[in-house]
Amino acid sequence: MPKQSNIINRELSWLSFNHRVLQESADKNVPLVERVRFLGIFSNNLDEFFRVRVATIKRMIDIQHGKQRVEGIKPQRLMNKIQKKVLNLQNLFNATFNKLLNELEEHGIYIINEEVLTKSQEKFVKQYFKEKVRPVISPIMLHNIEDFPYLHDHSIYLAIKLSCSDDPTVKEYALVEIPTDLLPRFIEIPSKNGKHYIILLEDIIRSSFNELFSFFKFDTFAAWTIKLTRDAELDVDNDVSQSFLEKISKSVMGRRTGQPVRFLFDGEMSKDLLEFIIERLGLDEDNNLIPGARYHNFKDFMGFPNVGGKELEYKKMPPVGHPDVQGNKSILDVMREKDFMLHVPYQDFNIFISLLQEAAIDPEVTEISITVYRVAHNSKVINALSNA
Template sequence: MLRELKTGKYVNRDLSWVEFNRRVLQEAQDSDTPLLERLKFLGIVASNLDEFMAVRVAETREKIKAGFTQKDFTGYTPAGLYHRLVKRISRMVAEQYRTYRELTRLLAKKGIDFQKYDDLNATQQKAMDQYFHEIIFPVLTPMAVDQSRPFPLVHTKFIYLSVLLQKEGGNDEDSFFAIVQVPSNVPRVVPVPLRANSKRKSFILMEELIKHHIHTLFTGYEPLAVQDFRLTRNADLTINEEEAEDLLEEIEKELRRRRRGAPVRLEVQKGIHLDALAELQDELQIGDHVYEMDGPLDLSFLIAFADSLEGFSHLKYPPIQPVYPQEFASRESHIELLRKRDVLVFHPYESFEAVTDFVLEASEDPRVMAIKMTLYRVNGDSQLLPALAHAAESGKQVTVVVELRARFDEERNIAWARKLEKAGCHVVYGLVGLKTHAKIILVVRREQEGLRRYVHVGTGNYNASTARVYTDVGLFTSNPVIGEDASELFNEITGFSGPKDLKALHIAPSGMKDKFFELIRREAEHAMNGGKAHIIAKINSLSDQEIIDELYQASQAGVRIDLIVRGVCCLRPGVEGLSENIRVISIVDRFLEHSRLFYFNNGGNPEVYLASADWMTRNLKRRIELMCPVFDTGIKEMVVSILDLLLRDNVKARELLPNGNYVFVQSKEPPLRSQTEAMNITLWKPADLSTST
């Protein structure tokens, strides 16, 4: 029986997420981080919060609206959780904007500044006036609100201006209200011209230009107050897959409905006119769910701004040049090498081109008969998709499982699905009620001995863009057992084949969770019998109550457990009698830690796995996920080296305390920053690579 705690055995998932975003904010505040990188982290905080409000907070508000009062397993009712979330988010937003003001002061000292129109000299003002009239003015649409013109639809996460007006020569009592959308198809950050030889760079935000010229949109009226506002709507898709005749069309309809989702959050400029605020609250039916921002709305623009700024490379991280995996570098054919041995690739330190080249080679190889692949999120300029299309056009059997419900990538995935279908690929949208989140490529090739299967299994999406900024691991193999299981997996997804007793792969939702239980309980048995017992798990999130309870039981049995959890963690480590053998760290650094890796000591006969799944209920019960064992001894050692490196991080690692707070790891060892060390590939991938049998 688990020991009862006054504080509760679990940390709430959403409150844990807020703490994760606070760790991202700490990176923006870290003076050791290059200045423009700090600016990007600040933009990431804003982007993260947008998605959190549109999905998680929206869901909590819907439960409150429906009268739902039941407590979750962490002890919170929806109303109690929402109250706590609002307090913490409000504090974080205030800290976010204090950080913004500090960073802009530091940028100004380095020659990068954001200007107000009134601070520009006459020449600059003239240039900005011309820019406004030639570029911005033609695309603006003033929208008046009166008896004949109802309040227009306000789109989610777009910036608008609220405009209070009076007729020229009138008085304040006779005011009129209008809104103006700040165009999203015109650059928000406008360069201000400086002297020809100046090394400084000055910018002005487009909304500042519109505010200054607002009178040009309302002739015969005088503006009384012009302020920014931004609405966030519920972004969850509600799809009845059982009754949907065409899932693709149903998702397209739901995407259109998303534009009218229930309002969740209203962001307004600090000091907004009270009449304008009252009008917005009334028309948008947002109540008091209002956040005042002491600075520009939607700081996510800082990500692209920092990336695009030229001439200030000294204020950025030194560029990383991913190396081409040394196993493939000296060979013309991936397939010929994979006949002899397995290969592990670690992104972003090693190039994603290795994956692209694998598919390109398969698409051109006349002996390849079939290519099957899952796609969850893919970059817009991907070389993978043209390769698949070419393979289909050349007569190969190409099957692509496209996940249409990958949140916020639905429209892009729909477009790619249509293109692949036109090229002759078999496009499948997965199983009813389950998102396909597994990352796998299967190539079937005719060889002298018969058909042979080549497989790539990954922890991250087949996306070359994110592979440059996410840490992920991919395994290439021609192991026949893994290949046979891969075929069974695709048959289950695309046909009526039921779950089979697979020999190597473990699939959610049919058996992965039970496998984790088996592996955790086996470690507990080893511990109770006096044997070696150690679990290391690297995941993005840990929120499944049953998995947490199994880890608690293993800890009480004496199993040493090290968890590397980047984001949400609902487990409380270090609690006497419950979890004193569990340590949890979170690493937030230059690259997004995204790989899912698992190590079980098994009494000195270790087993190592990589997976697409986190330890979350949605991954283990509502998604098709994949976990693959590592059989090759040398590759096992590589994975263990990666995990060991992360556990020794004492620069960017934070440790989770029993009370739910995170503190930087304290160590007497010399400073070790795992991501910096990982760039030295020889640390975890020895030059004398063993050959698989």
């Protein structure tokens, strides 16, 4: 009998950690809206896990070094374990989300789709589509193009099947990118009955397929959400003619065209459309084909709006200042006198931003060294450093 390893593989351990994040969504001691946001944190974590850690394992499989192991486990076997655990977490995630939908309804908050709209709600949605959504989306008809459209890593898409009711053999496929970089994912529909109704951006698009495809002869539409995750590992080559900064910049740009490492799709998706997309993208089982529910890119749920009472989220705790940094006093002058510690988020993070801004314009500062692990999309840190 082979000796059992006492080492817990770090990738499987990380998935257990993210499982604990998901458990926060089921914990009734956590305010309800915060629990919904924990779904977003779980999803965002998992996206990064596939972009970096799973991408590395996939590269090891592709290299096919038979003796290569990851903490005692062969890469392919580890990938199988990861996929099994991810599918189990996906099922738990879907069950948790459905429970949260019921609890939200108990508090008068309803996440609805295009199939249950009232006349007044439909009027609002149609107008919103016409004014806000239609100008920023462009459907791509898939049968008439030689190369399949490039799917962006952080985006979600509606894969659409168009057909004619009088002749089902006439069909077409189309793709629409959901413009969450331009419009909010969650739209509250005005209500007069004291209840709060939220519809997702992709469902607003679903509601207006007749208008979106008005130039075609199709009258029957079905759509499912898909998402592709790409390899985001950095490749730094040994070109001696390039500076380290140039190598890193080139590697970061290469992330945009990384190889697929995960394909998420609606489990109810039409089989013929699913097979068409998988074939055109050149995907196989090694790309972690993962069936899910109606919605993807749950990372957006980190910003789920609280349209109910204050008790549904944590009380806002404004940060305090620092006794050594008051008013317009120079932070560099304070540091010349003594060291001081800044403890965020309890103390104001803007003190650190002020330090970077001051250092960026101080002629006596010749170099700023900082280790950056993760920054916001519109980062104050990067903005301050770019001025240096």
